[in-house]
Amino acid sequence: MKNRLRPYYPLLPVFAAYLVLFLVGRNVTGMWQLAATLVFYCALGQAFNIFLGMTGYVDFGYVAFLGIGTYGMATAITGLAGYPQLGLGIVAIGFILAIVMATLLSMAVGAVALRLRGAYFAIATIGVNEGFRYLIEGANLWNGSSGMIFTAQLNEILGRDLSSRIMTFWADVMVLFIAAAAAVVTLLYMKSKIGYALTALREDEDAAKVMGINVTKYKIIAFITSASFAGTVGAASWALKTPYVFPPEVFEIHYTIEAIIIVMLGGAGTMLGPVVGALIYGISKYYLSIFLPGFQLFIFALVIIFIIVMFPEGVVGVIKGKTRNTAIAPYIM
């Protein structure tokens, strides 16, 4: 009986970290915003890890999936504002739309870009993000560059009280649940044939091919899963928390870079890595901007170079290596 639960042990430290974040944010005065930021980074890292960590492919256009998710939620709220009787149903529809739109975009991008390997893939995806942003602005989709502001519609649908509770509290809790769900999916993938296929592909794609592994299929599975989680993160953390969307903000490549840092820092392809990476990155960014304002990016560059040279497998990668064959090994993955 005990052994049947053992494969799920690696979820414990992840969930424990999320619970601590929630409790600290909730109970320590003035900490909710920091906790919410950290939760956002955790979700971002956990979602991105499903693709970057499991396949080893770096997607420089990842933020586009958060952006399209934000637009998905915005579309649902503005489009259905005339049906306030749907209430929270509209938020649910917004999430579904975010997932569907992120999935469609990832299929379109993946069909082209996933034929490329390594650096070529990375370069191609930089273009996707910028291209998509200019498409929205140029073709005047979703109001083009003037963006969408839908605070009023959200108030109308849910009432002023509930909608402000959502903006200040529930949106962040939703992001926390998304992060937890992404962790569960990561574990399920790792424990299944998908995980073995992706590990093989990450280690040596040519060898994986001659083992009879349909590498394209598994790359696309990881890409779509990761993108649809990103869509929900955008929908919750951007559209619901701050009910407006402007193309330059949601297609800001800066977020992709942060996601890459978080995953690499914590340990690409590990379960716990994105959480550790998000905490280290988020907390140090927060305090550096207080104590050394203006220098945080410079210091970060140094820290990251140091970590990549010293721990190429990330913090959790190192811990995993050190704790192999010890009692805590089953919890670290």
Place this chain on the structure above:
Amino acid sequence: MLTVQALESGYGAMQVLWHPELEIEKGSITSLLGPNGAGKSTLLETILGSVRPWGGQVLYENRDITFLSSHRKVEMGLALVPEGKHLFPNMTVYENLLMGAYLKKAYEHREESLDIVYTLFPRLKERSRQMAGLLSGGEQQMTTIGRALMTKPRLMMLDEPSQGLAPKLAAEVFETIEKLKSDIGLTILLVEQNADASLGAADYAYIMHEGKIKASGTPDEIKASREIREAFLGV
């Protein structure tokens, strides 16, 4: 067992294969020889489908498999041991072997396949818990061959299996290949730079040059023809 007809393929705009024709008998070792850049590796990869064929035909057990995807071909019993030990370095030897049994049918037979591999390479059994990246060159080559065996192939294509190995280890590789034929009943297509050793093990040989088959014959015929040896093998 395998017939290649007028195959064409290449990379980008550059055509590498110019209609080579090949016929491989079931249960034989066929050696494919030729200078660097002749297109030998490309031919193997095109047969498996990891390089996409442009035209021509590949018949395997009388079925046209030319344009099937490589994972379908592996499922049908084709295996390729790629050039330059492509192992999964952060997995143990055992995990590498098990990856070979990824496909459903191969997975169901993984225990017996593992027995076969460990009988053939007792050394791998001793090393099974070791990370593949830490093995010696010879052991790595054993692991790649063993891993290919785990896919339950009927036809195994080996690309330069003795490359970079000390002469003694290279000789062991050729012994292994002969055992694959005699003990396990595999059909082998062998690409090698080491013409002498390769001809020594082969039942039939093809000489490839500039993407075409230039000559073929039994090893004795090839060895006897001074013309072939001087023009293509440099021996």
